[in-house]
Amino acid sequence: xxxxxxxxxxxxxxxxxxxxxxxxxxxxxxxxxxxxxxxxxxxxxxxxxxxxxxxxxxxxxxxxxxxxxxxxxxxxxxxxxxxxxxxxxxxxxxxxxxxxxxxxxxxxxxxxxxxxxxxxxxxxxxxxxxxxxxxxxxxx
Numbered sequence: 001x002x003x004x005x006x007x008x009x010x011x012x013x014x015x016x017x018x019x020x021x022x023x024x025x026x027x028x029x030x031x032x033x034x035x036x037x038x039x040x041x042x043x044x045x046x047x048x049x050x051x052x053x054x055x056x057x058x059x060x061x062x063x064x065x066x067x068x069x070x071x072x073x074x075x076x077x078x079x080x081x082x083x084x085x086x087x088x089x090x091x092x093x094x095x096x097x098x099x100x101x102x103x104x105x106x107x108x109x110x111x112x113x114x115x116x117x118x119x120x121x122x123x124x125x126x127x128x129x130x131x132x133x134x135x136x137x138x139x140x
Contacts, residue, residue, distance in 0.1 A: 012037075014075055014076060014078075015076075023074060025077075025112075027067075033081060034081065034097045036081075037083060053123045057124065058120055058132070059123050064117040065116045069112050071110070073112070078103075080099070083097045084097075085136070090131065091131065092118065096113065096116075098110060098113045
């Protein structure tokens with residue numbers, strides 16, 4: 001499948017609680033930031049994580065992830081988070097997410113990236129379940 005991105009970037013401003021003792025974005029915070037971006041992807045489709053469970057009986061857990069840190073993020077940075085579905089299988093997708101620092105007079109600077117393997121499972125049995133096609137329809 002051809003990589004696809006049909007969502008707007010998610011913007012995140014780094015605040016003090018996101019940083020470690022050195023003043024850099026704590027590495028684990030990127031997991032939360034990326035999760036918020038994926039939730040926003042659902043909201044753009046008039047869906048929510050809880051709605052996927054209650055109305056459609058599916059969960060979308062992360063099965064595996066690989067993360068790379070390219071440069072340190074810092075207090076007050078404005079980050080643009082993008083996600084691209086690089087591969088879609090029947091029960092699993094591979095999503096590449098990137099965090100880029102946005103500055104007024106500079107090109108966006110890659111800060112962190114992750115490749116996540118997300119599976120679709122039945123909310124009751126926790127067994128693999130095919131992704132519904134409507135989840136990936138644009139203009140929903």
